Amino acid sequence: GLGLGYIARLISLEEISRVSVATAMMLQVFALGIEPIIKFGTEEQKKKYLPALAKGERLASTAVTEATGGSDPTGIRTSYRKEGNDYILNGRKCFITNSHIADTITILAKDNENPKAFSTFILEKEMQGFKPTREEHKLGMRGCNTGELAIENCRVPGENLLGDEGKGMRVALSAIGDVGRGGMVGCALGLQAACLEASVKFANERILYGKPISNLQTIQNKLAEMKIDLEAGRLLGYRAAAIQDKGGRSSNEFAMAKYFTTEAAQKAAKMAVDIHGGYGCMEEYAVSRYLRDSFVLGPSAGTSDIMKVIIARWVLS
Numbered sequence: 146g147l148g149l150g151y152i153a154r155l156i157s158l159e160e161i162s163r164v165s166v167a168t169a170m171m172l173q174v175f176a177l178g179i180e181p182i183i184k185f186g187t188e189e190q191k192k193k194y195l196p197a198l199a200k201g202e203r204l205a206s207t208a209v210t211e212a213t214g215g216s217d218p219t220g221i222r223t224s225y226r227k228e229g230n231d232y233i234l235n236g237r238k239c240f241i242t243n244s245h246i247a248d249t250i251t252i253l254a255k256d257n258e259n260p261k262a263f264s265t266f267i268l269e270k271e272m273q274g275f276k277p278t279r280e281e282h283k284l285g286m287r288g289c290n291t292g293e294l295a296i297e298n299c300r301v302p303g304e305n306l307l308g309d310e311g312k313g314m315r316v317a318l319s320a321i322g323d324v325g326r327g328g329m330v331g332c333a334l335g336l337q338a339a340c341l342e343a344s345v346k347f348a349n350e351r352i353l354y355g356k357p358i359s360n361l362q363t364i365q366n367k368l369a370e371m372k373i374d375l376e377a378g379r380l381l382g383y384r385a386a387a388i389q390d391k392g393g394r395s396s397n398e399f400a401m402a403k404y405f406t407t408e409a410a411q412k413a414a415k416m417a418v419d420i421h422g423g424y425g426c427m428e429e430y431a432v433s434r435y436l437r438d439s440f441v442l443g444p445s446a447g448t449s450d451i452m453k454v455i456i457a458r459w460v461l462s
């Protein structure tokens with residue numbers, strides 16, 4: 146709500162994620178739900194939705210993924226048909242962050258009569274025929290809510306169409322490319338920083354052979370690798386964010402940063418668990434949670450394979 150820009154958002158998410166990746170994830174998808182309204186909303190839509198969202202009175206999310214369409218969003222089956230001025234939506238979304246707590250959700254659906262045309266709609270939790278169903282129990286990031294949304298003959302007023310009819314794929318993907326991936330970079334950097342901090346603390350406290358294990362070169366190598374990856378990830382992420390703040394587009398740069406930082410977070414979490422020896426496998430030590438959380442960073446806002454597809458397409462173009 147403060148309009149601070151991409152770098153400030155990245156650093157804020159990183160700081161929150163150092164303590165709780167799950168909380169950062171919830172906030173990151175909150176912004177991802179708002180972004181399409183900021184970018185593609187009409188003045189009326191902005192006036193209607195943004196003040197309450199900016200004040201935190203209502204929570205947002207975005208729902209693209211379905212059982213038949215994740216990496217390939219054209220595979221989605223949620224459909225819409227026009228009835229007078231309204232649209233009737235039917236379908237099911239899965240793996241949606243904030244599914245059970247969001248009030249305002251931007252949803253991608255397919256034209257019932259033209260499977261190549263997609264549109265994005267603003268749905269509200271109060272709408273008849275729209276409700277959260279199954280809540281997922283994840284490997285990690287258990288502190289944030291992820292689940293399914295069922296949409297059954299949900300009547301959506303024409304004024305809730307976001308962007309032009311038939312151009313909804315652009316609305317959804319541009320938000321995921323900039324805000325979604327940028328946010329995941331913040332989450333991943335925070336987790337990397339948390340792994341490094343926990344490892345330094347443990348290495349200085351754990352005494353073996355009469356000395357802290359931070360004296361062992363193998364431990365030092367791991368700490369050095371974590372630090373290099375953290376700083377390299379920051380440079381990739383902050384640079385992508387700076388391009389956005391200057392009015393440019395940096396979806397490709399964010400794809401590189403997302404790939405690098407989420408992979409580095411997994412590597413850092415494994416090294417942190419290793420440094421902790423047997424303690425790393427015990428739930429009292431946060432590093433065991435970091436390892437579980439690190440695996441959940443991967444698919445969110447696009448898998449590492451998809452990041453490479455985007456980057457390769459960019460370098461080949």
Ligand SMILES: Cc1cc2nc3c(=O)[nH]c(=O)nc-3n(C[C@H](O)[C@H](O)[C@H](O)COP(=O)(O)OP(=O)(O)OC[C@H]3O[C@@H](n4cnc5c(N)ncnc54)[C@H](O)[C@@H]3O)c2cc1C
Pocket residue numbers: 174206207208209210211212214215216217239240241242243283286291441444445446447448449450451454
């Ligand atoms: C914690 C969490 C939160 C999420 N939150 C949201 C949310 O709020 N809103 C939302 O809409 N979605 C959300 N998602 C869904 C997420 O975007 C998808 O999981 C992701 O896009 C991958 O889709 P999929 O799970 O269907 O995997 P699939 O697309 O089925 O992929 C399966 C495998 O195939 C690989 N693959 C697919 N295509 C290619 C290719 N072209 N080249 C090489 N390999 C390929 C993938 O990398 C993967 O290894 C969330 C997911 C998670 C885990």
